[in-house]
Amino acid sequence: MTEREMAELVVLKTGGSEKASNNTQLYIVMLAVAVVASNSLILSPILSDVATSLGSTPTAISRAVAAYGAGTMISALFLAPQIDRLGASRALRFALLSLALALLCSAGATNPLMLMGAQAFAGLSAGVILPSSYALATLFGEPKELSRSLGKVLFGWSLAFVCGIPGLALISDLLAWHSAYLILFAIALFLSFEVRNASNLEYGAAKKSVQPSLLTALTQNNVPVLLIVCFHFTSAFYGVFAFLADQVRQASATTASAAGAIIFAFGVGFAAGTAATWLVDKIGARRLLPAALFINAAVYGLMAIAGRDYAATLAIVTLWGANTNVSLNMIVLLLSQSSSAAKGRILGLNSATTYLGATFGVTVAGIFYEASGFETVSLCAVLLQVCGAMLFWAATIADSKVQSPTAAQ
Numbered sequence: 001m002t003e004r005e006m007a008e009l010v011v012l013k014t015g016g017s018e019k020a021s022n023n024t025q026l027y028i029v030m031l032a033v034a035v036v037a038s039n040s041l042i043l044s045p046i047l048s049d050v051a052t053s054l055g056s057t058p059t060a061i062s063r064a065v066a067a068y069g070a071g072t073m074i075s076a077l078f079l080a081p082q083i084d085r086l087g088a089s090r091a092l093r094f095a096l097l098s099l100a101l102a103l104l105c106s107a108g109a110t111n112p113l114m115l116m117g118a119q120a121f122a123g124l125s126a127g128v129i130l131p132s133s134y135a136l137a138t139l140f141g142e143p144k145e146l147s148r149s150l151g152k153v154l155f156g157w158s159l160a161f162v163c164g165i166p167g168l169a170l171i172s173d174l175l176a177w178h179s180a181y182l183i184l185f186a187i188a189l190f191l192s193f194e195v196r197n198a199s200n201l202e203y204g205a206a207k208k209s210v211q212p213s214l215l216t217a218l219t220q221n222n223v224p225v226l227l228i229v230c231f232h233f234t235s236a237f238y239g240v241f242a243f244l245a246d247q248v249r250q251a252s253a254t255t256a257s258a259a260g261a262i263i264f265a266f267g268v269g270f271a272a273g274t275a276a277t278w279l280v281d282k283i284g285a286r287r288l289l290p291a292a293l294f295i296n297a298a299v300y301g302l303m304a305i306a307g308r309d310y311a312a313t314l315a316i317v318t319l320w321g322a323n324t325n326v327s328l329n330m331i332v333l334l335l336s337q338s339s340s341a342a343k344g345r346i347l348g349l350n351s352a353t354t355y356l357g358a359t360f361g362v363t364v365a366g367i368f369y370e371a372s373g374f375e376t377v378s379l380c381a382v383l384l385q386v387c388g389a390m391l392f393w394a395a396t397i398a399d400s401k402v403q404s405p406t407a408a409q
Contacts, residue, residue: 025195026140030156031187033130034164040065040068041165042168045165045169054110060112061115064119067119068119070123074123074124076348077352079124080352081348083135083345088139089195095132099126100188104181104185130347137336138150148281151325151329158268161270165263168183222395223338226334226335227349229293230357231353231360233293236384237381238358239361240377243366261314269320269322269325272322273324276322276325280330285333286334290396292323296385297382303374304378332347
């Protein structure tokens with residue numbers, strides 16, 4: 001074997017080893033997202049158990065969810081920008097350690113106020129973990145397969161829907177609700193030691209970079225438009241998701257477990273949507289996003305028509321889950337590509353916008369749901385998706401017109 005052939009073999013082995021290592025890291029980041037998602041959703045099925053155990057009411061305990069959401073929004077706005085200075089790997093490691101501590105405090109809570117404080121702390125951690133995870137998806141992934149890399153990380157939400165929440169709820173039934181938080185604590189602690197540096201360049205760039213201002217982040221490529229689209233998308237999603245199960249139970253006179261199957265169907269659809277991310281890499285997120293939003297509008301329209309039929313709703317919700325995955329993938333991908341220097345702040349703004357949309361969507365949907373029923377909620381979601389698609393489409397056309405004269409020169 002010649003010297004040149006030996007050198008090529010070494011490069012090939014090193015490249016293969018690095019790719020395998022990066023894939024492993026993507027799965028670790030995916031699990032980090034799954035832990036965050038599981039913590040944000042687990043209180044719902046065990047609400048009554050926690051309330052009884054702490055000698056309180058479900059309403060009082062549910063305030064911990066609000067505290068979590070507020071903590072996440074504040075963190076995404078004010079702490080996530082530190083990702084650009086520290087580097088996404090280090091930020092994720094620190095945030096996982098603080099989440100582990102918050103989960104341990106949640107497990108040991110002896111009154112509702114202590115649980116609220118622990119969940120607010122968990123929210124502060126989540127506001128850094130999510131944007132860090134999304135940023136690392138683009139750093140550990142292959143340049144031509146960024147959507148698929150991001151799809152692997154977003155699969156963490158599917159794990160939470162399909163395995164995390166049902167599994168933790170079952171463990172809570174068999175043991176105690178504290179066990180659910182202790183398991184999440186152990187996983188978060190383990191993951192914090194398993195996250196490695198995305199690259200040496202990440203730290204070098206992070207140390208030299210000047211922390212971008214909010215105004216700087218908002219002036220990057222289409223960031224304001226994408227954040228508005230994100231707000232439309234999440235407002236519609238959370239507004240419909242909050243009342244869909246209740247609508248099915250009232251219309252079909254089904255049990256709580258049958259209504260819970262709708263959430264499972266959504267999780268299955270969300271997981272299946274990961275397989276479609278290759279289309280995003282092939283065609284491009286900028287081209288596909290308006291189409292995905294129009295498909296969402298059609299899905300919400302179908303819910304308004306067939307929301308009273310249990311079997312039809314299950315089928316529609318599965319499609320909804322798949323398209324939600326692809327839509328979310330494209331929004332996050334386009335935001336992450338807007339700027340390398342301000343990536344942490346931009347993805348933090350995405351998380352803040354998501355929770356703002358969730359608060360707005362659930363609040364407004366609740367008013368419409370009580371006043372005129374689920375059909376009105378679904379039709380409002382249709383309108384939000386169409387407006388988001390048209391806005392992004394108009395911005396894309398405007399960009400192409402601006403770039404055309406430059407390309408011609």
